Amino acid sequence: MALTPAAGSGCGASSTPPPPTQSERPANSDVEWDNFDSHAYLRHNYSALRADDREILCRTRDFFADAGLSDVRCVDVGSGANLYPALSLLPFARAMDLCEWSASNVGWLRTQIDGYDELWDPYWQVCAEHPAYSALADPRGRLAQVGRVRQTSVFDLPRRTWDAGTMFFVACSISADRAEFQHAVGRFLSALQPGSPFAVAFMLGSRGYHVGQRWFPAVELQRVDVVASIAAGAYDLNVHEVPPTPPLRDGYLSMLLATGRTHG
Template structure:
């Protein structure tokens, strides 16, 4: 993987760029996120609705439908090239901010907000099995009206800004540094107003992942570590582990879905 220098790694006045770092355990600022290929990512992960994503989507649909949300300001953090977390919020939003750091993913998201691809239709079909979603006749048009794509890092999210949120496969998959993963979870929960419902998903035991020809880092998380990080900023936590058969890719153990409410910290 080609890596950019770590932020703040040099303080002299030389115009010569510092040498590229090839760290075996890159932190978030060392990774070339702009080379993330959203089309390759969708093709590999979401072009077919897998049983594991189906199970997770059913659970977050039922969770948000039961959360007494309406006219809410919502956020999806690290949206990348996945729309199903946002679809699960759609009937309940006044606005939904899709916060993403990679420029290539931000461009892709802007085209999808205007009119999302048919690949997402089966995901919406799962949503409309619940009556709370069936009342929304034109989800494509609704997302174009309420969706806003923002280039924001999870580490710079404002505090207490949103009424509900999702963060899928982000904290575990943006760095190889455990402390950064924990920090990302804390920033996500802190960005929600106290009492706000949220859903977050994690890869457990991940060794990193490929998107097209590029390799991206991950933290090899265990369920107990995620539970402890979430418990510091949330209550009413519910954790559900999904063991994919067949696995999506090599190099991970399972997926962990967490739902709950943000704590007043």
């Protein structure tokens, strides 16, 4: 199967999907990603800071604060309409690439780089509870200084380019093909230099999701699937499952955050 560009973060959205039949396994190339409704996704997922996102952000913040990073090249893969993974890397970034394929998401990201919306202030306030982040007095100005939006696919990431990275709710939501999920995880890890710290997040048990009126596929993953996909390319792996309290939408089991460092 030919692998084609993937959209950004999209595991979480509204509405309950109809259960797919065994023959309905849409690949990434089957999806019109340029029609992804960034604003509908943003409203449903991030207009208010949820307890589960807060927990994931706290754990990611603490991980990067303890990773010994300073003035490094950072990447957020499949940013979509979500800025908080990039914010978790911001104090340590000499350069920050936000990589996204969907044209609509790329357009939204470009409106945020020079001065992101107030909606993201509560997310930064969570980061700033740690002194490594509170020392950064002007996060908006810093993102404008170091941030760059790149329209590129997870499947086309260059090898060994960045020193730290995030990929949140992406690999699980770009198709219903398990091989594409595994390939996306592998390409993300190989895009980082050996020994680079990373944080990745997934929805477990998701079979698909609506954004606005459009249906998007997902891979129905269990914890063991995620660990197996990461373990070959990483060490010091730490995995934490975050139960839905309350669920973001119907049709998934939980969120899972994994942190670690890349193998050489």
